[in-house]
Amino acid sequence: MTTPQPATCPATQHAGRPAGTCPIHQQAAQFDPFQDAYMENPSEFVRWAREQKPVFYSPKLDYWVVTRYQAIKDIFRDPITFSPSNVLEPVGEPSPEAAAILKEYGYAMNRTLVNEDEPAHMARRRALMEPFTPEHLRKHEPTVRRLVTTAIDGFIDDGRVDLMQKLLWDVPFSVALEFLGIEDDSDRETMHRFSIAHTINAFGRPTPEERANVAHTVGQFWQFSGEVLEKMKRTPDGPGWMRYSIRQQKDFPEVVTDSYLHSMMMAIIVAAHESTSFASANAIKLLLEHPESWADICKNPLLISPAVEECLRHNGSIGSWRRRATRDVEIEGVAIPSGARLLLVVSSANHDPRQFGDPDFFDIRRDNTVEHLTFGFGAHQCLGKNIGRMEMQIIIGELSRRLPHMRLADQTYQYVHNLAFRGPRGLVVEWDPAQNPERHDADVLHATQEVRLGAPLAKHVVRDLKIASAQQVADNILLLRLVSPTGTSLPQWTPGAHLDIECGNTGLSRQYSLCSDLNDHKAWEVAVLNDPESRGGSSWIHQHARSGAELRVRGPRNHFRLNETPAGRLLFVAGGIGITPIMAMAQRARALNLDYEIHFSCRSRCTLPFAHALQQTHGARLHLHISDEGKRNDFDHLLAGLKDDTEVYACGPNRMLEALEAAVARRGLPDTCLHIEHFVNSVTILDPDKEHAFDVELKNSGLTLTVANDQTLLDVLRANNIDVQSDCEEGLCGACEVAALDGDIDHRDSVLTTSERRENTRLMTCCSRAKGQKLVLDL
Numbered sequence: 001m002t003t004p005q006p007a008t009c010p011a012t013q014h015a016g017r018p019a020g021t022c023p024i025h026q027q028a029a030q031f032d033p034f035q036d037a038y039m040e041n042p043s044e045f046v047r048w049a050r051e052q053k054p055v056f057y058s059p060k061l062d063y064w065v066v067t068r069y070q071a072i073k074d075i076f077r078d079p080i081t082f083s084p085s086n087v088l089e090p091v092g093e094p095s096p097e098a099a100a101i102l103k104e105y106g107y108a109m110n111r112t113l114v115n116e117d118e119p120a121h122m123a124r125r126r127a128l129m130e131p132f133t134p135e136h137l138r139k140h141e142p143t144v145r146r147l148v149t150t151a152i153d154g155f156i157d158d159g160r161v162d163l164m165q166k167l168l169w170d171v172p173f174s175v176a177l178e179f180l181g182i183e184d185d186s187d188r189e190t191m192h193r194f195s196i197a198h199t200i201n202a203f204g205r206p207t208p209e210e211r212a213n214v215a216h217t218v219g220q221f222w223q224f225s226g227e228v229l230e231k232m233k234r235t236p237d238g239p240g241w242m243r244y245s246i247r248q249q250k251d252f253p254e255v256v257t258d259s260y261l262h263s264m265m266m267a268i269i270v271a272a273h274e275s276t277s278f279a280s281a282n283a284i285k286l287l288l289e290h291p292e293s294w295a296d297i298c299k300n301p302l303l304i305s306p307a308v309e310e311c312l313r314h315n316g317s318i319g320s321w322r323r324r325a326t327r328d329v330e331i332e333g334v335a336i337p338s339g340a341r342l343l344l345v346v347s348s349a350n351h352d353p354r355q356f357g358d359p360d361f362f363d364i365r366r367d368n369t370v371e372h373l374t375f376g377f378g379a380h381q382c383l384g385k386n387i388g389r390m391e392m393q394i395i396i397g398e399l400s401r402r403l404p405h406m407r408l409a410d411q412t413y414q415y416v417h418n419l420a421f422r423g424p425r426g427l428v429v430e431w432d433p434a435q436n437p438e439r440h441d442a443d444v445l446h447a448t449q450e451v452r453l454g455a456p457l458a459k460h461v462v463r464d465l466k467i468a469s470a471q472q473v474a475d476n477i478l479l480l481r482l483v484s485p486t487g488t489s490l491p492q493w494t495p496g497a498h499l500d501i502e503c504g505n506t507g508l509s510r511q512y513s514l515c516s517d518l519n520d521h522k523a524w525e526v527a528v529l530n531d532p533e534s535r536g537g538s539s540w541i542h543q544h545a546r547s548g549a550e551l552r553v554r555g556p557r558n559h560f561r562l563n564e565t566p567a568g569r570l571l572f573v574a575g576g577i578g579i580t581p582i583m584a585m586a587q588r589a590r591a592l593n594l595d596y597e598i599h600f601s602c603r604s605r606c607t608l609p610f611a612h613a614l615q616q617t618h619g620a621r622l623h624l625h626i627s628d629e630g631k632r633n634d635f636d637h638l639l640a641g642l643k644d645d646t647e648v649y650a651c652g653p654n655r656m657l658e659a660l661e662a663a664v665a666r667r668g669l670p671d672t673c674l675h676i677e678h679f680v681n682s683v684t685i686l687d688p689d690k691e692h693a694f695d696v697e698l699k700n701s702g703l704t705l706t707v708a709n710d711q712t713l714l715d716v717l718r719a720n721n722i723d724v725q726s727d728c729e730e731g732l733c734g735a736c737e738v739a740a741l742d743g744d745i746d747h748r749d750s751v752l753t754t755s756e757r758r759e760n761t762r763l764m765t766c767c768s769r770a771k772g773q774k775l776v777l778d779l
C-alpha cells in the first residue's frame with residue numbers, strides 16, 4: 001500500500017502555526033501503542049486525539065487511527081466499505097525469515113469468521129451460530145461454576161494468590177475447550193506459549209529475533225490445531241462447536257471450507273480464551289480499585305451482570321480492532337484513501353463523552369453501558385459474548401461471595417504489548433483467611449447466583465440512596481434530597497431524566513423527574529406530589545420518606561431529551577408538579593445561553609413549588625399563570641406570536657398536555673416541535689388471537705427473524721443473541737427502545753409522544769409490533 005499523506009491539521013490552519021510545529025501533529029507522528037501506557041489505559045493514551053483530532057494518520061504504524069464512538073460504530077456497521085480482512089494480519093513490515101519458518105510448518109492461516117468478507121462471512125455465520133444462542137449456552141453453566149469453584153477451593157486458605165495464574169487463565173481456557181469440543185488433555189504450559197505467540201504474531205510488533213521464535217511457536221500451534229481437527233473429523237457426532245461446524249460442512253461445503261476449519265481452530269482457541277481471561281482480570285482489578293462498587297456487588301449479586309457490562313466498557317479486554325477501507329471514503333471529515341488500514345480504538349470509543357455521560361466515572365448502574373463496543377458491533381459482533389459474560393459473572397460472583405474481603409496487593413502490572421487483547425499478565429490479591437465467610441457460615445458455599453445470558457436487566461440495576469432531607473415545598477409536595485449512603489459522588493444526569501423509586505415492598509415503583517442542580521454531584525432531588533388520584537405510590541412516599549431513611553431507586557434514565565442546539569427559541573410549558581423536568585432543562589438552556597421562556601401554570605400560589613428560586617434564576621423569562629388569580633395560560637395566545645422554528649417542551653397534567661397539542665395543531669406548527677413528558681401507566685398484555693406474525697430485518701447484524709403472534713419482539717431478539725436492555729417490559733420505561741429504519745410500527749408503549757410515534761423512527765421492543773409484515777431495525 002502506498003503511504004497516504006496525513007490529513008490537513010485543523011490546528012495548523014486555525015492557529016496560523018507554521019507547518020510542522022503543530023503539537024497535535026507531533027502526537028500523531030509519535031503515536032506508538034506498543035508500550036505499557038497504551039496497555040494500561042488506551043482511552044487515556046488517545047484522549048488528545050478524541051478531543052482534538054479524532055481521526056489521524058500514524059506514520060509509525062501506517063494506520064489511520066479512529067477514536068470517537070459514532071465513527072467507530074459506523075465503521076463496524078459497514079463491513080463492505082470497511083473490510084475486516086486485516087483483523088489477524090501481522091503489524092509492520094513482513095519478515096521473509098519468519099515467512100520461511102512458517103512455511104516449514106505448512107502454515108496457511110486464512111479467513112476465519114472474524115476476518116472474512118461479505119457475502120461469504122454472513123453465510124458462514126448463519127450456518128454456524130446456533131450453538132452460541134442463550135438456549136444452547138445454558139448447558140455450559142454447571143461446568144463453568146464447577147471449574148471456578150474448584151480453582152477457588154485450591155487457594156481460599158492461602159491469603160494471597162495470583163488470580164491470573166490460578167484462576168483467570170485456566171478457567172476460560174477449559175471453558176473454551178469444552179465449548180469447542182476439544183478434549184482437555186493439553187499441556188497448559190505449551191498452550192499458554194501457543195496463545196501468547198499467536199497474539200504477538202497477529203497483533204504485536206516483535207523484534208526480528210522475536211519474530212523468528214514466534215514463527216516457530218505459531219507453526220507448532222498450526223500443526224497442533226490441524227491434528228486436533230483431524231481427530232475430530234473421525235468422530236464428527238461428538239460434542240462441541242467445532243464438530244458442529246464439521247457436520248455443517250457436509251450441508252454447506254462451499255461455506256464451511258477445510259481452510260476455514262483449520263484457520264478457525266487455531267484462531268478461536270485464543271479468541272475465546274484470552275479475551276475472557278483478560279476481561280475478567282481487568283474487571284476484578286477495576287472493582288477492587290472501587291471498594292464501594294465491590295461492596296455493592298458483594299451485598300447484592302443482582303448487580304453483577306450490570307457491573308460486568310460496565311467493566312467491559314470502562315476497562316475492557318480489547319484495546320483496538322482493525323478494518324481496511326475498500327474505497328476512498330471520509331471519516332469525520334478526513335479523507336481516507338482506498339486500501340488504507342484503520343485502527344479503531346474501541347476503548348477510546350467507550351470513553352467518548354458524546355456517548356457516555358461522565359465517561360471516566362465508573363458506575364456499575366450506568367444506564368446505557370451495554371452500548372459499549374468491546375464486543376464490536378454489527379455483522380461481526382462477537383458471537384461468544386454471552387459465554388464471556390457468563391464466565392465473568394460466575395468468576396466475579398464466586399469471588400465476591402467467598403472472598404468479599406480480598407484486596408489488590410501492591411504490584412507492578414506487566415503486559416504483552418499488542419494492539420488488541422489487553423490485560424495484566426498477573427493479578428495478585430490478598431486477604432485474611434481467618435475472615436473467610438465460609439469458615440463461619442457454611443451457607444455461603446451453597447448460595448445461588450442468577451447468571452444473565454444477555455444484556456443486563458435494567459430492573460436489577462438498583463441503587464440504595466439515603467434521604468438527606470425531606471422538605472415540604474408547597475401544598476402536598478415533598479422535595480426529597482437523595483445522597484449515596486457512603487457519601488460518594490453520584491453520576492451526572494441530563495435534563496429531562498427521571499428516577500424510578502421503589503415504594504418499599506409494595507411492588508409499586510414510580511417515576512419522578514430529577515429537578516436538582518445539574519452541577520451538584522453529591523445529591524439528586526425529586527419532588528413528589530401526594531396526588532389523591534394516585535394508585536398508592538406517591539402516598540407511600542409521603543408516609544415513609546423521612547430524613548435518614550433509605551430508598552431503592554433505578555436510573556437516571558432519559559426519554560425527554562433536550563435539543564441543545566435548537567434552530568430557534570425554546571418554550572418550556574409546565575403545569576404544577578410538571579415543573580420538575582423543566583427546571584433542569586431551563587437551567588441547561590440558561591447555561592448554554594439559549595433563547596428560552598418558561599410558562600408555569602398552577603391552581604393557586606400555595607400549590608406552586610419552586611416559584612421563588614425560578615424567579616431568582618430566570619427573571620423575566622419566567623411567566624406564572626395562576627388560575628385563582630385569574631391568569632390562565634391561553635395556549636392559542638401563547639403560540640400565536642411564535643416562529644415556526646420554536647421547540648416546545650411540556651410536562652404537566654394530561655388535560656393541559658392535550659390542550660397544548662390541540663393548540664399546536666391549530667397554530668399549524670409541525671408536530672415534531674412539541675416534546676411531551678407524561679408518565680402514564682397502561683398495561684400491555686399480548687393476546688395471540690389478536691396478533692399477527694411479522695419479520696424483522698436487522699440491518700447491521702444481517703439477520704431476518706420472525707416474531708410469531710405469541711412472542712414479543714424483545715423475546716425474539718434475545719433468543720438470537722441481540723442485546724437489548726429492558727426493565728418494565730410493559731411499555732412504560734423506555735429501556736428497550738431501538739431505532740427503526742423502515743416499516744410501519746404499531747406503537748403500544750406509553751413512552752413516545754404522538755409526534756415521536758408519527759416519525760416512525762423508534763419503538764419499544766417489549767410491546768410494540770409491526771402494522772404490516774415487516775420492520776427494518778438499526779440493530
Ligand code: HEM
Nearest residue numbers: 113114272275276279375376377380381382383384387388
Ligand atoms: C469476534 C471480543 C469472548 C468468539 C469478536 C470481536 C471482538 C470480540 C472485539 C470482533 C467484533 C467485530 O469485528 O465487530 C470478545 C471479548 C470477549 C470475547 C471482549 C470476552 C469478554 C469470546 C468467546 C468466544 C468468542 C468466549 C467463543 C467461545 C468470537 C467469534 C467471533 C468473535 C466466533 C467472530 C464473529 C464474526 O466475525 O462473525 N470477539 N470476545 N468470543 N468472537 Fe469474541
Ligand code: FES
Nearest residue numbers: 727729733734766
Ligand atoms: Fe420498559 Fe420496554 S422495557 S418500555
